[in-house]
Each structure stands twice: as structure tokens, then as C-alpha cells.
Amino acid sequence: MSDLHHAHAHGHDDHGHGHHDDDHLHAQGSMKDYSIGFILSVILTAIPFWLVMTHQVAPGATKALIIGFAAVQFVVHMVYFLHMNSKSEGGWNMMAMLLTIILLFIVLSGSIWVMYHMNANMMPNMGNDGGSVHGMHDMQ
Secondary structure: OHHHHHHHHHHHHHHHHHHHHHHHHHHHOOHHHHHHHHHHHHHHHHHHHHHHHHOOOOHHHHHHHHHHHHHHHHHHHHHHHOOOOOOHHHHHHHHHHHHHHHHHHHHHHHHHHHHHHHHHHHOOOOOOOOOOOOOHHHHO
């Protein structure tokens, strides 16, 4: 009976160890995952490049499409190359990623807002003078 108990306990340890190996292999991904991620990345890079080079869409819409494709590509990289999902590390990786995305959005949108207003407020007469710099015509 002791041998049966020992065999059962040993078999249980192997099962637990095998389960850990499966999680480790799943966390690393497979060649199929990397291939899918690579193909999606190439497509998500080629389409915006084609839009810019062929001028198929208005410039404002092209900018919005490029930002959209960049966001989708960000998700593809996170899922297929960094293997982030809600199950990894008990969900803490996902929470850290969400905090990073929120902070990145705040910093980028704030920077763009400041640069836009700085450009509009600091150079109001740029281009109205036939190409001369503001105030330079008084020096002649």
C-alpha cells in the first residue's frame, strides 16, 4: 500500500510539473503565433505605407487611418510577440499595460495639444508677408 501511495504521489508531481511546462510553452508562444503576428505586422505596415505613397485618401483621413493602424499593430505586438493576455501573471501584466496606455495617451495628446496651440499662437502672421519673417521688413 505504501508503494501504491508513493506511485500515486509521484504521478501527481509529474502531472503538476507537466502542467507547469505546458504553461511555460504556452506563455512563450509557438512558431504559428509568431508567424501570424509577423504577417499581421507586415500587412498593418504595408497598408498605411500604400495610403501615403498613393494619396488615395485625403491627408486628414490618412493621418487618422495611420493612427488606427498603429493602434491595431500595437495590440498585435502585445498579443503575438509579448504574449500578454488577462491570464498571464494573474492579470497584473494587463493592468500594467492599461496604465501604460492611459499615461501614454495623456502624454501624447497633451503634447500634440500644446504644440498645436503653440504653433497657432506664436506664429500668427507666418505666411501673410509673402515669405518674409515677421518684423524683418522693418529693418530695411
